[in-house]
Amino acid sequence: MIAVEGLTKIYGHRRALDAVSFEVPKGEIFGFVGPNGAGKTTTLRILAALLDPTAGRAFIDGADVVQHPDRVHDRLGYMPDFFGVYDQLTAGEYLDFYAACYRQPKLRRRKIADDLLELVGLADRRDQSVDTLSRGMKQRLCLARSLVHDPAVLLLDEPASGLDPRARVEMREILKELQQMGKTIVISSHILPELTELCTMIGIIDHGQLRATGRVQDVIRQLTAGRRLRITVLGQREEAIALLKGLASVREVDVSNGSLEAAFEGDEATAAGILQALIAGGIKVSGFTQLEGGLEAAFLKVTTEGIG
Amino acid sequence: MNRIAVALWNPIVEKEYRSRMRTWRSPAAMTVYILLLGGLGWAIFSSEASSAQNSLNPGQAAGFGQSLFLWLIIFQMVLLAFITPALTAGAISSERERQTMDLLFVTRLPPFSILWGKLLASMSFALLLLLLSVPIFSLVFLFGGIELDQLASAFLVTAVAALTLGIIGSKPVAPPAITYLSPLIPLITIGMNQSISGYGVRNGPFVGSGGYSCSSNNGGPQVCYATAANGAPIGKAFVGQPPSYPPFQQSGTSIPSGLFAGWQYWQASIVEWLVVSAIALVISALLLPPVRRLPWGRRHPSPSLLGETGSGPNA
Structure with a gap:
């Protein structure tokens, strides 16, 4: 049209x-x-x-x-x-x-x-x-x-x-x-x-x-490739980072405000898999959240990338 | 025919009439206009009426009538010269201000219709003012010296002049400087003697050689008419005694030489104004649209530029 x-x-x-x-x-x-x-x-x-x-x-x-x-x-x-x-x-x-x-x-x-x-x-x-x-x-x-x-x-x-x-x-x-x-x-x-x-x-x-x-879903998927998790652990931070880095779906891990932020590729099942792996590894997880506003953040990223 | 009718009478005219008359400004403007013109008319009328009280003969009365008429018509021209451009300049720029211009351009109305609709609507208001002044001009007929056809042609000249000034003064064609200066044009014309004859006032020099020729039937009323030097009758016959002064010469209102030789001044003025209007209108219609598609050059995107941007950096 x-x-x-x-x-x-x-x-x-x-x-x-x-x-x-x-x-x-x-x-x-x-x-x-x-x-x-x-x-x-x-x-x-x-x-x-x-x-x-x-x-x-x-x-x-x-x-x-x-x-x-x-x-x-x-x-x-x-x-x-x-x-x-x-x-x-x-x-x-x-x-x-x-x-x-x-x-x-x-x-x-x-x-x-x-x-x-x-x-x-x-x-x-x-x-x-x-x-x-x-x-x-x-x-x-x-x-x-x-x-x-x-x-x-x-x-x-x-x-x-x-x-x-x-x-x-x-x-x-x-x-x-x-x-x-x-x-x-x-x-x-x-x-x-x-x-x-x-x-x-x-x-x-x-x-x-x-x-x-x-299509909206395709663009969103494209933009949010690399969703983020905020994981809070009790002690054992180094072990948790090492374990997360060993997982194939996790791209990067960094520390912010005392909790870990992990960027991963995949869907809800992948996120559940990451939690299972942490618990199976004996890590005490006290908080596990998918970060909201990922879409907006991705949008901001996409619209400022081309400048430099 | 239908297309022309649509171009001349379009929704914009109707909408403008409606919204213009819904504000308090229109009646206020009309009142002020009538007060100004009527005030001047009253002042001149009363001064002339008092000086005419002592001795009044038809010749003097005609002279008073003519000078009253001249004052009124020139003052009216000056008023309209300032009002009309203000009306039309506002017509187009108010659409731009409200940002409704684009909305009109995406409709089926051609640019000429938009322009014409706006101009017609605002100039009708000038014509309305002109019409409102008719009762004031009727004062002139208490004295005489002006005939109905002269009044009509004077109004016609004023209307056409106002129309031209309105079109020139409308924003799309004129740079602002011209808009603000445009009232000066009639003032300059008035400053020159031409306009007076242009308004059709027959105030040529007296002729010594002419006189009056009278005839009477047995016992009936005497009928007289003015004659030129060669004895040919001029003007209308009248009943009664011939006046003691020589008749007005009825020449001096036609153009002696040049392109318009033999025309009346007012006819030539109207033709000139109309030509200027038509040119200004065409230029306006071409300049008005946001995408100026001039008839002699419709632009196509150049292929070289297409290639260049097609292979350009693409993030």
Whole structure:
């Protein structure tokens, strides 16, 4: 549905995007993750035909974004990382205005606006002025706006930024519903865990380069190859280190805060095996934990690696 | 035809009308405008009315009417010269400020429609102000000296001039300096004598050689009309005694030579303004979109660059 080939954008001497390529099949939710300034918004703006790439090509449902921006705009709903609302209009008028901009016939516009407000849970706010809506409501109204012409592809730039946890959950529910309607969705964010629950695919971008891309589970496995255990032992530290180092699955062991931290490769069974080996070796284990936040740490590692 | 209609009347116009009239600023602006213009009209009217109390003949009255009309129309032009660019400059830049420009560009509306919609909406407000001034201009007819067609052409010139200034003043085409200087353009034109004839006021020099020619039916009312030097009738006939002063010459409002020779000044002004508007509008429409796809050069990514980046470092 979305195909990006060797996309490059150069501003002056700075490469904002460097040969980025990925594909998103129909019906997937693609999470586009990277720190601020990594090139997420640039990529989305090129996909929305609002920016010409310096090199490379991009297609939305087969339409080239440089050659046929009109066809791209027909198939695409774009929600930028700001609200873009008109204060003097009501929520219903706001949607009606954009539906008219997409040349929807007048008779259908009322129904479109009502249906979309229902979808994003703002049906009771139809006649309320846009500037009196809360941040989360504005965000949902903007999502509704990007849907007025029933596009097959949605590009959402940081849809969850600045939302409280409850609003985030609501936004996630709406996106799941949209996925069930068969829409292909691209979401950008700088927070990886936020996307792993929602997305089916993920791409990690940093300094204009795509570091990893694929199915969520594959990327997570790739990133967290080398999970970490925190092991607390009673005395016998040296023996424990020697024993751990002798195991094939353990890559490295170091001491921090009086406990041992062991990096290993494998799954839950491997972790259980390590504990069994320690106990079988006569080591008194008082604590055995898998470290949380491994995903985030791995993400930080991946997005800073390329600098030096 | 339908495409043209869609381009000229689009959702942006409707939305702008709606949101503009929902603020308190619009009625306030209208009130201030009427107060300014009406205040000037009242001041001139009362000063002329008092000096006309002692002796009033049709010629003097016509002179008063003409000077009142000139003051009003020039003041109106000055007001609109400052207001219209402010309205249109705000129209485009407010979209940029709200960051809604991108949202409009991803819709099906072509850039020209977006530009035209914004300009039309803000210039309709200038036209509304113009329309509001009609009752004030009706003061002129208490004195006479100005005919309805002259008033109409003067309003037309003002409207077209305001439109041109609005288009020039809108941000996409003009660097800010021009926007701020644009009110000076009509002031310069007003400074030159041309604009006065441009507004169609027939205030040419008196002719000594002309006079009045009167005829009367037996016992009926006497009908007179002014004549030029060669005895040809000028203007409308009137009933009554011929005045004691020579008639106004009705020449001096058409251009003697050059490209527009034989045209009325106001007609030539309108044509000039419209040409400038059209050029400015085309330039604006080309400069407005975020991706400037000029008709003579659609850019393709160069293959050499593609190769270079394709083999570039890939982490």
